[in-house]
Each structure stands twice: as structure tokens, then as C-alpha cells.
Amino acid sequence: MEGFQRVAGLNEVAPGQSKVVKVNDRAIALFNIDGKFYAIHNLCPHEGGPLNEGRLKGYVVACPARPGLRHSKRAGNRRRGLLYREL
Numbered sequence: 001m002e003g004f005q006r007v008a009g010l011n012e013v014a015p016g017q018s019k020v021v022k023v024n025d026r027a028i029a030l031f032n033i034d035g036k037f038y039a040i041h042n043l044c045p046h047e048g049g050p051l052n053e054g055r056l057k058g059y060v061v062a063c064p065a066r067p068g069l070r071h072s073k074r075a076g077n078r079r080r081g082l083l084y085r086e087l
Contacts, residue, residue, distance in 0.1 A: 007023060013032040023039075047066050
């Protein structure tokens with residue numbers, strides 16, 4: 001499917017919070033950061049932990065399974081050698 005797909009209303013995810021949604025049978029973590037929305041695959045690529053349960057600080061979420069692994073919500077940003085792409 002190309003283009004955008006509606007997965008939640010603006011009022012369903014408060015600033016600083018996250019919600020897991022399904023897009024094409026994939027679990028996607030949807031984050032509201034200061035009124036802007038970011039979406040990434042919900043699983044940490046290293047430990048498989050659900051990123052929506054990780055601690056969010058600014059644009060970075062820590063993996064709940066290994067808090068030392070951090071993923072940025074902005075495309076192409078690296079944290080501790082990891083590259084995580086915005087979907």
C-alpha cells in the first residue's frame with residue numbers, strides 16, 4: 001500500500017506518549033513528541049523488545065530489554081552506533 005494510512009486520531013496519543021498500531025500486519029510504535037507524530041517498527045532490532053515500552057527522552061527511545069540501546073525517532077540519526085529509520 002502506498003501513501004498514508006490513518007492509524008489513530010490526534011487526541012489518541014498525548015504528547016510524550018506512545019501507542020502501538022498495526023500497519024500491513026506490522027506492529028508500529030507511534031510517538032507524539034511535542035505535537036508531532038513519529039512512527040517506527042515497534043521491535044528493537046537487537047533484542048526484540050517492544051520500543052513503545054521504552055523510556056522516551058526527546059527524540060530518543062531506550063530499548064526496554066536493554067536500556068543502553070537507544071533509537072532516534074528522526075530518520076538517519078545514530079545513537080551509539082545504531083541507525084534506525086523513520087517509517
